[in-house]
Structure formats: C-alpha cells, structure tokens
Amino acid sequence: MSTTIRSGLSRYTLGLPLLLVLGLLASNADFRQPQNLLNFGGQIAALLIAALGQLFVTLLGGIDLSVGAVMSLSSCLLAVQPDPLWGVLFALGLGLAVGLLNGVGVALAGVHPLVMTLSTATFLQGLAHVVLPIPGGRIAPALTHAASGTWLGLPHSLLWCGAAVAGVAWLLNRSRLGLHFYAVGGQARSAYLNGVNARALVVLAYMACSLLAAVAGIYLTGRVAAGDPALGSAFALESVAAVALGGVQLTGGAGSVTGVVAGALSLGLLTNGLNLFGVSPFMRAVLTGCLLLAAVSVQRRRIVGM
Amino acid sequence: MDHPQAGQAAPRVLLRQVSKRFGSTAALQQVSLAGAAGSIHAVTGENGAGKSTLMKLLAGVHAPDEGEIFIDGVAVRLASPAAARRLGVSTVFQELTVLPNLSVAENLCLGREPLSARMLDRGAMRRQAEAVLARAGISLAPHRACRELSIGEQQMLEIAKGLAAEARIFIFDEPTAPLNRAEVDRLERLLLALKAQGKLIFYISHRLEEIFRFCDTVSVLKDGQHVCTQASAALNPDRLVSLMVGRELQQLFPPRAAERPGAALLHARGLQVGEARAGQDLTLRAGEIVGMAGLEGQGQRELLRALAGLARPRAGSIELIDELGRAHAVQHRHGAAQAVRQGVALMPEDRKAEGLYLDLPIQDNIWLGRLRGTRLWQRARRDPALITRLAERMQMRSAPALAVGALSGGNQQKVMLGRWLASGVRVLLVEQPTRGVDVGAKAEIYGLLRQFVAEGGTVLAVSGDLPELIGLCDRILVLRQGAIVGTMAGAAASEEGLLALALQERPAQAGIPSSQVQEA
Numbered sequence: 001m002s003t004t005i006r007s008g009l010s011r012y013t014l015g016l017p018l019l020l021v022l023g024l025l026a027s028n029a030d031f032r033q034p035q036n037l038l039n040f041g042g043q044i045a046a047l048l049i050a051a052l053g054q055l056f057v058t059l060l061g062g063i064d065l066s067v068g069a070v071m072s073l074s075s076c077l078l079a080v081q082p083d084p085l086w087g088v089l090f091a092l093g094l095g096l097a098v099g100l101l102n103g104v105g106v107a108l109a110g111v112h113p114l115v116m117t118l119s120t121a122t123f124l125q126g127l128a129h130v131v132l133p134i135p136g137g138r139i140a141p142a143l144t145h146a147a148s149g150t151w152l153g154l155p156h157s158l159l160w161c162g163a164a165v166a167g168v169a170w171l172l173n174r175s176r177l178g179l180h181f182y183a184v185g186g187q188a189r190s191a192y193l194n195g196v197n198a199r200a201l202v203v204l205a206y207m208a209c210s211l212l213a214a215v216a217g218i219y220l221t222g223r224v225a226a227g228d229p230a231l232g233s234a235f236a237l238e239s240v241a242a243v244a245l246g247g248v249q250l251t252g253g254a255g256s257v258t259g260v261v262a263g264a265l266s267l268g269l270l271t272n273g274l275n276l277f278g279v280s281p282f283m284r285a286v287l288t289g290c291l292l293l294a295a296v297s298v299q300r301r302r303i304v305g306m
Numbered sequence: 307m308d309h310p311q312a313g314q315a316a317p318r319v320l321l322r323q324v325s326k327r328f329g330s331t332a333a334l335q336q337v338s339l340a341g342a343a344g345s346i347h348a349v350t351g352e353n354g355a356g357k358s359t360l361m362k363l364l365a366g367v368h369a370p371d372e373g374e375i376f377i378d379g380v381a382v383r384l385a386s387p388a389a390a391r392r393l394g395v396s397t398v399f400q401e402l403t404v405l406p407n408l409s410v411a412e413n414l415c416l417g418r419e420p421l422s423a424r425m426l427d428r429g430a431m432r433r434q435a436e437a438v439l440a441r442a443g444i445s446l447a448p449h450r451a452c453r454e455l456s457i458g459e460q461q462m463l464e465i466a467k468g469l470a471a472e473a474r475i476f477i478f479d480e481p482t483a484p485l486n487r488a489e490v491d492r493l494e495r496l497l498l499a500l501k502a503q504g505k506l507i508f509y510i511s512h513r514l515e516e517i518f519r520f521c522d523t524v525s526v527l528k529d530g531q532h533v534c535t536q537a538s539a540a541l542n543p544d545r546l547v548s549l550m551v552g553r554e555l556q557q558l559f560p561p562r563a564a565e566r567p568g569a570a571l572l573h574a575r576g577l578q579v580g581e582a583r584a585g586q587d588l589t590l591r592a593g594e595i596v597g598m599a600g601l602e603g604q605g606q607r608e609l610l611r612a613l614a615g616l617a618r619p620r621a622g623s624i625e626l627i628d629e630l631g632r633a634h635a636v637q638h639r640h641g642a643a644q645a646v647r648q649g650v651a652l653m654p655e656d657r658k659a660e661g662l663y664l665d666l667p668i669q670d671n672i673w674l675g676r677l678r679g680t681r682l683w684q685r686a687r688r689d690p691a692l693i694t695r696l697a698e699r700m701q702m703r704s705a706p707a708l709a710v711g712a713l714s715g716g717n718q719q720k721v722m723l724g725r726w727l728a729s730g731v732r733v734l735l736v737e738q739p740t741r742g743v744d745v746g747a748k749a750e751i752y753g754l755l756r757q758f759v760a761e762g763g764t765v766l767a768v769s770g771d772l773p774e775l776i777g778l779c780d781r782i783l784v785l786r787q788g789a790i791v792g793t794m795a796g797a798a799a800s801e802e803g804l805l806a807l808a809l810q811e812r813p814a815q816a817g818i819p820s821s822q823v824q825e826a
Contacts, residue, residue: 006407006408006451174425174426175424175425175426176419176421176426178426179408179412179416179419179426180416182405182407182408183405183407183408183412183416185407186405186406186407186408187403187405187406189403190401190402190403190404190405191403191405191416192386192387193367193387193397193399193401193403194387194403194405194413194416194417194467195386195387195388195391195416195417195418196388196416196417197386197388253406253407254407
C-alpha cells in the first residue's frame with residue numbers, strides 16, 4: 001500500500017520504543033511505578049506536541065528552528081499576564097503570527113527555512129528575556145491544573161497528547177489538505193501543476209507548527225507552574241530529532257503521526273530510563289546523539305523520488 | 307464580456323496577439339491562434355519555437371505579458387493551473403507531474419478529491435480511478451504507489467488524469483515521447499472519442515506521422531511566432547517539415563562511412579548484465595556507429611551502462627585500446643570517473659538529471675569535459691575560443707553564459723554532445739540520441755555523431771526509434787533478454803527485420819514493440 005510507503009515507518013522506527021520499554025521493564029523496578037509512568041507522560045507531552053508541529057514543516061521538506069523560542073516566549077507571556085485566558089490567547093496568537101512570518105518568508109520571499117526560522121528564533125528568544133528576565137511570575141492555578149491534574153484517573157498530559165495526535169492525524173490522513181501536504185512534499189512543482197496551491201500550503205505548515213509550539217509552551221508552563229525564558233531552549237532540536245527518529249524524511253513527502261509518536265516516545269524513554277539509572281544529563285545528550293545517528297542510518301533515506 | 311468575432315460563433319479558444327518574454331528572450335511574439343470545438347489541433351514547430359509556452363498560457367502556468375485569451379468568446383484570466391482547470395482546461399504537461407509518494411488513485415484525483423462529510427472519500431477515489439483507468443484502457447491497480455511505475459506507465463497515468471477532468475479543452479504536450487506503438491494507438495482512439503464529443507484538443511508533437519494520422523488542423527510556430535494554421539489534409543510531411551524548419555531539409559541522416567571501420571577501440575568479453583544468462587562479446591571500432599535495438603528493457607541500457615562504468619556487470623571484462631594500441635582493462639570499482647578518464651563517455655537518456663549541470667552556463671558545461679584527466683588542483687582553464695568554434699560547428703545561437711536549464715531540449719542535447727566532442731573521448735555511448743528533439747536539431751546531431759566517428763571515434767547508441775537506428779547506424783545489434791541475438795548492417799536493415807529478431811521465440815509479447823512511430 002502506498003500509505004505505508006509514505007508513512008516512513010520501518011521496523012526500526014516502531015521497534016526502538018518497544019525495545020526501550022521492554023528493556024526498562026526488565027531492568028528497572030522503578031520504571032513500572034505508577035508515579036514514574038505519570039512523570040513520563042508529563043515529560044513527553046510537550047515534546048510530542050512540538051514534534052507534531054514540526055511534522056507539518058518537515059513533510060514539506062522544511063525545518064522550523066523557532067519551535068523552542070515560541071515555547072519560551074509563550075511561557076513568559078503567560079507569566080506576566082494576570083488573566084490566564086488572555087495569556088493563553090496571547091500565546092496562541094503569537095504562535096499564529098510567528099508561523100505566518102516564517103511561512104511568508106519561506107514561501108513568498110524564498111528565504112531558506114534554516115535562515116528564516118533561525119532569525120525568528122533568535123528574535124523571539126531575545127524578546128522572551130526582555131519580557132521576563134528571570135524565571136518566575138505567577139501562573140494561574142487553572143492552568144497548572146489543566147496541565148498536571150487528572151480526569152477520571154487519567155493524567156491530563158495524556159489528554160493533551162491524545163487531542164494533538166487525533167487532530168494532526170485527522171488532518172493528515174482524512175482531509176484533502178493532508179493529501180496536498182504529501183503531494184507538495186513529494187514534488188512541489190508537480191503538485192502546483194496539478195492544481196494544488198503549494199505556497200499557501202507552506203505558509204499553513206509553518207503556522208500549524210508554531211501554533212502547536214505555542215500549545216506545547218502553554219502546557220509546559222502549566223506543568224512547571226512558572227514562566228521561564230529558557231523553557232523551550234532544547235525543543236527546537238529535540239523536535240527535529242523526534243521527527244527524524246520517527247522515520248520522517250527530512251527532504252519532504254514521507255512521514256506519519258505514528259512515526260512521530262514513536263520518535264517522541266523513544267526520546268522520552270531514553271531520558272526517563274537514564275534518569276532512573278542516575279546517568280548524568282550530559283551523558284544523556286551524548287547517548288541521544290549516537291542513537292539519532294544510528295537510527296537514521298538504518299532508515300531508507302530516499303523514500304520519495306525515483 | 308467581449309465578443310471578438312461578432313456575427314459568427316466564437317471559437318472554443320482564441321488566443322489573440324499574445325506575447326511572453328522570459329528575461330531577455332521573447333518566447334512568444336504576438337501569436338494569435340484559434341481552436342474550434344470538435345477538433346484535434348496539432349501545434350508543432352522546432353524545439354524552442356514556443357509551443358509549450360503557448361500552451362502554458364492556456365493552462366494557467368504562465369500569464370501572457372500582452373494579448374488576451376478567450377474561451378467560448380469570453381475573455382478569461384488564467385491565474386493558476388487550478389483556475390484554468392475550473393474553466394474547463396485540462397492539461398497533460400510535457401514534464402511528468404506524477405507524484406511518486408502518492409498512489410495511482412490519489413494522483414488521478416489530486417486537486418479534485420471526492421469528499422464525504424468534509425473528509426476524503428477514499429472509496430469514491432478508488433472507484434473514480436478504476437472508472438477512469440478502465441475508460442482509458444490502462445491496467446494499473448489504483449492502490450499502487452507511483453514511485454514503482456515505469457516512465458511509460460507514468461505517462462499513461464498523466465493521460466488518464468487529463469482525460470478524467472471534466473473539461474472542454476484538452477492540452478496534450480508531447481504525450482507520446484516515452485510510449486510504445488500500442489500505447490500510441492490507444493491514445494489515438496481516446497483522442498478521437500473526445501473529438502466526437504465536441505471537445506477541443508491541442509496536441510503538441512514532433513511526430514509527423516501522428517499529426518497526419520489523427521490531427522485535423524496544424525498550427526506551426528517558429529522562433530516564437532505563428533507561421534501558419536492549415537488543415538492537415540492540405541499539407542504533406544515534407545511541406546510541414548519545411549514550414550517548421552523554415553528551409554527545405556535536405557537529408558535527415560548523414561551518409562554512412564564509406565570505408566570499413568578501423569581499429570578496435572573497445573572489447574567486451576563475456577559481459578553479463580541484468581537478467582542475461584550468458585556473457586556477451588562486443589567490439590566497437592573506430593569510424594563506426596553501432597546501434598542497439600530490441601524491445602524495451604531487454605538489457606540494452608544495462609549493457610551500455612556497464613560499458614560506461616556506471617553499473618557493475620555480473621561477469622566479464624572490458625578492455626579499452628588507447629591511441630598507441632595498448633589495451634587497458636576497465637576496473638569497475640573505479641566507476642564512471644575512470645571510464646571518462648580512459649576516454650569513454652555516456653550521454654544519458656535523462657539529460658536533465660544525469661547529463662547536464664542545469665544551473666551552470668553552457669560554457670562551463672562544456673569546459674568541464676575538457677578537464678577530463680587533469681589533476682584536481684590543476685588550474686581549470688577557460689577557453690572561449692573553443693566555445694565559439696563548437697557553437698559554430700553545432701549551429702548553436704544561444705549566449706555561452708546562459709544557464710543550460712533555460713535551453714530547449716534540442717539545444718541541451720547539443721551542449722551535452724559538445725562537451726564530449728571537446729573533451730577528446732574516443733568512445734561515446736549514447737542513450738536515445740534525439741529523444742524530445744525537433745527535426746532540425748536531429749539532423750544536426752546525427753551529422754555531429756557521424757563526424758565524431760569519422761575523426762576516429764566510435765559510437766554505441768541505444769534507441770527505441772527504429773528508423774533512427776536504421777538511418778544512423780553502420781551496424782545494429784538486437785538484444786533479447788540481455789543477449790545479442792542478431793546483427794544487421796544498417797544499410798540492409800529494415801524495421802520488420804529488426805522487430806522479427808527482437809520478437810523471436812516470444813510470440814506472447816508480440817504486438818508491443820518498443821519501436822516508436824516513424825518520423826519524417
């Protein structure tokens with residue numbers, strides 16, 4: 001089936017998280033503790049949401065390095081805005097505006113995605129420190145509850161993940177927009193000649209990416225219950241890593257929500273497992289880098305194209 | 307609303323005084339063209355004459371700089387391919403626009419996907435695809451991924467896609483280049499059915515036989531200007547060629563070599579490629595052009611590419627003989643770079659992807675051939691005089707600083723040929739020497755190849771175009787399942803004879819010869 005070819009999934013993509021889970025279950029008693037599983041869900045939710053945003057952009061062969069900065073600035077806005085509703089609206093509005101800027105820069109002005117999103121990332125990161133120089137501020141209890149509470153025994157983090165996964169999966173698999181994403185990612189000029197508005201789609205992809213980054217920022221701010229101008233600093237690259245681990249082809253045209261979930265799970269499990277074993281976070285970075293390289297080397301790199 | 311031809315029924319399509327410039331080149335100058343409903347209207351001319359550009363105005367890809375476009379008497383603005391499609395213009399573009407990561411059904415429905423409850427209706431998509439494919443007589447499974455399709459299958463899919471649209475006007479831009487004869491016949495029936503339904507079909511082709519077989523009207527363009535529009539019944543092939551070329555074309559093929567071929571330049575012994583069961587011997591001699599014929603996919607391409615150092619043969623050895631008569635074994639692990647250094651060059655079929663540096667100017671594309679055999683740190687000399695000489699010899703009028711990507715197919719082919727002519731290689735391996743090249747440039751390319759061997763080189767050419775092989779080659783090898791099953795002298799060869807050899811013992815496959823329709 002063609003859908004499996006462009007999903008970018010392989011046994012490595014899906015096998016890695018499975019292997020990690022089995023390994024951790026067998027080797028570490030703490031891993032199975034409900035408290036740890038709860039922690040784990042909370043840890044990966046933000047990464048998963050941000051990586052789902054990154055999926056839109058990478059499907060079109062682009063990359064968005066401003067994901068982390070959008071998260072950080074969202075966090076700062078929430079911290080300085082006394083009304084949580086306005087805070088959330090500001091953050092979402094910020095996401096849409098940044099995405100529009102990135103998208104217009106890439107699609108209409110022809111700026112390379114790396115340069116375009118690196119510029120906005122730098123700009124927004126500076127702005128975040130201007131808005132909130134040091135971590136702190138007051139986060140509304142409602143927001144903290146929304147991120148860390150439980151509902152019918154289920155942690156809210158799971159609901160955030162579920163909603164993001166369902167939304168993005170619906171869009172990519174069931175809407176015509178989704179098909180157009182794959183078409184433009186496969187070959188933009190051909191898609192255009194077939195009547196697809198390729199430029200508008202690029203703008204939409206960056207807007208979706210930044211919007212989801214803002215959502216990830218809102219979630220994470222509620223979870224840590226404080227504003228932090230460096231909240232998202234690791235997320236630009238981690239979201240790309242999750243997408244790459246999930247078998248998404250960075251030149252565009254192939255990738256899937258399932259893959260991104262697998263990628264985010266793998267990164268999360270690695271972090272969680274190494275924490276449990278008391279490995280230093282620096283060593284963790286070393287291992288993550290090696291894992292990423294290993295995982296990407298066994299993938300087929302050109303899925304689209306003949 | 308504007309009625310350009312008050313008093314009588316407006317033509318289905320009227321392009322009035324349209325002009326289009328790309329940078330400093332005028333692609334179209336004040337061209338007017340009318341197409342009537344219920345007509346198959348051929349648009350022809352040499353490469354670079356502006357046929358594709360003209361059709362792209364109607365397809366919504368380019369907007370005209372001047373002039374107007376009317377559909378059924380109404381002035382229209384076609385801002386994008388999607389807009390043109392909404393106005394009933396369906397286009398099969400010359401470049402394949404099949405998306406490799408989509409299925410056959412998805413490709414067929416792209417841009418007009420069936421929806422139910424605002425979601426993609428995949429069931430309806432499959433049914434629509436099945437219906438369209440059945441109508442077009444194409445046996446492709448709707449769920450197949452298009453990256454697996456051959457070029458011919460992709461082209462048939464393009465055609466099916468064009469037919470699937472509810473359109474009043476159909477544009478087919480050189481749809482038959484990669485098709486075999488059976489497929490061309492099928493396309494002809496489809497076009498005639500559309501004509502009977504009162505549709506207007508613009509048909510761009512270089513193939514004169516197709517034009518005279520099923521087009522009722524012919525418009526000729528030359529250098530971006532409209533030459534004439536006539537009923538095809540009022541023309542004959544010679545007259546049409548002279549209209550296209552703007553002069554009487556004396557002879558398509560140069561005379562064959564008068565002398566017997568000279569010393570061997572390349573020996574292949576026991577060469578086994580692809581699905582071949584036995585090794586093949588082959589010798590190429592100075593002064594001869596050797597052709598390879600056969601059904602599509604019988605190992606011609608693999609054999610040629612093994613000689614070029616691109617593919618590793620399963621068995622066998624290749625030996626090159628240098629100017630001093632010394633033999634050098636070709637080591638396949640050194641690849642194409644060594645082959646080029648030893649004087650063997652390949653002109654690939656897909657010149658855009660494999661043969662040329664599209665973003666580099668003409669002169670750099672040619673100079674790069676001159677660097678053959680020089681050391682990496684050696685100064686790369688530029689030689690404007692060489693470019694001038696070559697341009698004159700090849701009758702190229704483009705500025706040497708122009709990017710190759712901007713040239714027409716014929717001129718791109720000449721640049722690729724020019725590179726190897728200038729580089730001093732002795733063995734030239736050519737895939738499809740004139741695919742997508744107009745009649746005038748074809749004659750020039752044949753002449754240049756003949757001149758190359760007359761100066762001591764040798765050419766091995768693979769072509770699906772049998773008349774081309776017969777007219778050009780001194781000797782034609784016929785391949786079947788990777789084996790050379792016969793050799794014919796070019797002067798004595800006939801299409802029937804070659805086909806009989808190619809088909810022998812394989813009656814089940816008869817009727818789908820790889821040969822293309824005869825030209826000129």
